Amino acid sequence: MGTTTRPEIPPGTLYMLILKSLARTGVEESGGMHGYGIAQHIQRISGDILQVEEGSLYPALQRMLIKGWVVAEWKQSENNRRARFYRLTSDGHKQLARELQDYAHVATAIGRVIEAV
Amino acid sequence: MTELLRRLRFLFRRGAFERELEEEMQHHLALKSEHSSRAEAARQFGNIALLKENSRGMWTFTFLEQLAQDLRYGLRAMLANKLFTGMAVLSLALGIGANTAIYSFMDAILMSRLPVPHPEDLVILHWSNRDRAPVVHGINGSAWRDEKHGRISPNFPHAAYERLRENRSLPATVFAYARAYELNVVVRRQAEVLKGMYVSGGYYSGLGVTPAIGRLIADEDDRAGAPAVAVLSYQFWQSRFGSRPDAIGSQVLINNTPFTVIGVSAPGFFGVSAGHEAPVSIPLHAMPLFAPDREMEARYRFLDQNFYWVEMMGRLRPGATLPAAEAVLRTAFHRFALASATSENERTGEMPSLWLQEGRLGIDSLRRQYGKPLFVLMTMVGLILAIACANIANLLLSRASARRREMAVRMSLGAGRWRVIRQLLTESILLSCTGGVLGLIVAVWGIRSILWLLSPPGDELTLHAGLNWTVLAFTLALALGTGVIFGLAPALQATGRDFTPALKETRSSAVSGHRKRFAPGLGHVLIISQVALSLVLAVAAGLFVRTLSRLNAIELGFNRDNILVFTLNANQGGYKGEALAAFYSRLTARFRAIPGVQAAALSDMLLVSYHWNDTTVTIPGAPAPAPDKKPNTALIRVDPGFLAVMQIPVLVGRDLDARDLRSPRVAVVTEQFVKKYFPGQNPVGRRIGLHDTKAPADIQIIGVAKTTRYNSLKEEETPPLVYIPYSQDMADLGRVTFELRTGTNPLKISGIVRGIVHDASPTVPITGMTTQSAVIDQTISEQRTFANLCTGFAALALLIACVGLYGTMAYSVARRTNEIGIRMALGAARGGIVWMVFSQVTVLAAIGIAIGLGIAWQTGHFVASFLYEVKPTDSLVMAGAALALITAAAVAGFGPAWRASRVDPMAALRHE
Structure with a gap:
């Protein structure tokens, strides 16, 4: 448990963030991303605001494997270590679209509420 | 997918x-x-x-997988601790089983409703009076006393029943019945002796019982001169007629009188009394058919308004309440009783007062008989369950604290808190369930044994005591609850936030730093209560065993060993007068010829069997007695060989012999009789009269026999007794009992005896084949059962308490190995170490014993009525029980103490 306080990733959005990270152009071609890479990517893009706890990352990845949204493959990583690389499946793409749409709906709705005078 | x-x-x-x-x-x-x-x-x-x-x-499938994991681990832990587990499971099984058995039995006797529609509308009629109502000339049935009512009886004159039945304005319809204890019933040439019921025409309709086939007894069947008809119970119809519909209309012989079967009652209906199942019912008016003088019997039964013999029940009419109906019926019966008075004395005397009892449970004779013994048994098994639960709790507590470190290690390695708790819970539930399953077996077996223990021989208790699932569920829940509570509390504690101190504990230094040596922990309280409860049971066992040995030491006055006894009723089987005497003497002769039989005789009752035949006696020349203090004597009618079979010595004069069966009336009296009626004289040659003060004194005394016990072992004073040949008064000779003295186990010849009797007459069945010894034992069956069960319970409780004590001490020694090592390194003697541990055992046991003695002292009076010549506070018993417990505690404490003294100081100090 760190001493720095960071905002938590809103519940339910972790799957969307992982799916989105894997769905970027170029990821598919480069053979996917490993767990650490996904966590780093989310942290970097969010400007160090969102930090993915490993305690939730790996269970989430396992769940996505079960659901069939991603597939995993062992490969050599950039620094010559064996690592598990995750890629999106077609089911995963569909799921991402669904999650983005849901999120947009909710975000718009929340925006209306908090901006109401 | x-x-x-x-x-x-x-x-x-x-x-x-x-x-x-x-x-x-x-x-x-x-x-x-x-x-x-x-x-x-x-x-x-x-x-x-x-x-x-x-x-x-x-x-x-995480949940299932973890469950399997927990179960595996739990089983391994149980097996690793065989002694603890065995004792815990065993005590729990016995606790659950014994409780379920006793409560199921209680429920069958005390709580089961009559299997009829709307049993809550039924009422049972009783009358009572403070002293003795003079209008009641005689009661044939039962009467007992209680604090509230005085003398109580359920028996009424038949005329009173008719008066109540005819009054249509009463808030209840009444019906009547009388029990037949022994009917000789011949179905297809097969004779057997059965219980039966004489019923009024309104019996079945009043109860609301329907026929399974045919029709049931109605008003037109129950009147003088009606054809003799019988109704069978469903079960009897199934077993003896194979459920054949042509049973209806067939003839059965009841007491040698033909009856036509008209119907079968609904399945499940057994009668109105749980202990008196009647396979055969016949109308009340069929009763005189069995009497030698039918007209006299009919007058006596149906016209005598002062002879109380029928029992009555009523069904409340819609809207009527019990108190309202009671008021109306009481007035009606009072009017009847007043009119029935035959003299001024009777008219002004106390009148029997009618009252109603709820009838939904049926007749409660069994409840009166077994209520209190069952209550005592219930208390005993309740204590066993309490001790068993305390043991489980103790086991779980000490295990949990032994595993505090394990839990801490597991949690620091990342086990979730709930996960650890769940595993501990699984273990305790596993333990409870194993106990529960074994308890089920004990319960099923227990119910059978109780039936066997409580029913007198030859009169099996026909009781539907099935396993009571509600009770089983309750006791099981109690065991589970104990497991969960005493498993959960330490688990919560051990898995609390801060487990660092537990981690820092070494195996041997634990706790002693936190706790003072004699601070009473929950475990100690449990041990003390176990010891206390065990002591109570040990005291009870001691009291019952002492009672039993007192009873067994009573001198009978005859030799009870190796006598085969069985009962016949050839009178019911159709033999009368001369034929009856000839039948019996032929049989006796054949029995005497059986190899191994030394002597054979018959009598109209057995000694020390709770039978009683009391009659008035006239002594010519004695001062005239006061009218309310007629001299009386006990009487046995015997075959001349009786005294020889029982090995009762004749002290003066001669024994009866074969000539006396046909000679002028003679009798042998006992010493007790002489002491009372001929003090200081030789009675041989004197004459006495029996039965009636006005009868001539025509019976000559020919001998004096040694006094024997007569009615029971516990009778305060042996009554004077007269033996007369059975051939005098053949007309009212009913059932007779044969006594065969043999050289070895008398039951070995029972097959031969049955053959001889069947050969002589197939319509005279044998009942109650047993031994004289067993008959006497049965009269003290309550004491025997209590002595056996209670000794067993006490031994069990003692064992459980010892295991608890041993476990606690062994565990505490193991924890203090380090400390003991230091003490020894600093020069403590081995003896001192032994004493250190031993003193703790002694203190725990002594506190428990003191509390237990207090409880036993306070509660002893509850069992006082079951004791014989032993006071409930018998100091020998108390001392013995205390000694047994202190010895057991010492044995339990010795192992751990010895182990403590064997601790090698170097090893202990190096250890961790």
């Missing part, structure tokens, strides 16, 4: 999965440590083990 397939595939390659996950996380950690320090990374990464478990959890 595909998701399920993926999950299933996981199950087959979980080893690989574990490795992959491990590698993936190490990779993550490695990459991360390139950015920050490794420790920092590890700290941030968190709990790898928990994380792995969570990730794994995503894949599997």
